[in-house]
Amino acid sequence: MIDTTQAFFAQLAERGYEPLLHSVTGTIRWDIEDAGSWFVAVNNGSLTVSRDTVGADCALACSREDFDRMVVGKQNPTTLFMQGKMKITGNLGLAQMFQRLFPDESLFGTAQGKKERQ
Template identity: 35%
Template structure:
């Protein structure tokens, strides 16, 4: 799955959610997905919270095959910044 496809799935789920704040999913060389409120893009920019993880793990989270909290506890995901945003987003994805 391409980063734009992942962003598209996130865009669908966030539409009308009222989510505020910005979270960047940084998959290194594979690219980024930036959520800013209900807007989702693959542009790299500063965010209130940056979540670093492998692209495969991001795909699994979006597909519902990997629980974001479990991934964090297993060390597959690192988060820097406002962790409360990542936790709120977890409920929407």
């Protein structure tokens, strides 16, 4: 079985550049329960992914299950945060921009996404 969490970060590292983050610079730490921490450094859209501890501008923490749901576009990060299931400390603007790195729900079928919500 594919490890969704690992696969997401590996894919992010391969991506190298994300135009939607062209005006974003900062380091985001992800603390994922039962999976550990990842560090994503964004420099005007250029992405570097690492597991070595570095200083971060914001830290996001959630369960592995919720993270994996975001990774496949089935969970909206904003509402996960609003429900109290994802903790964010530090620069909220930066955390918000990270949403753009999660895939489009429509890629996985909107009907399915809608069903999940109900």
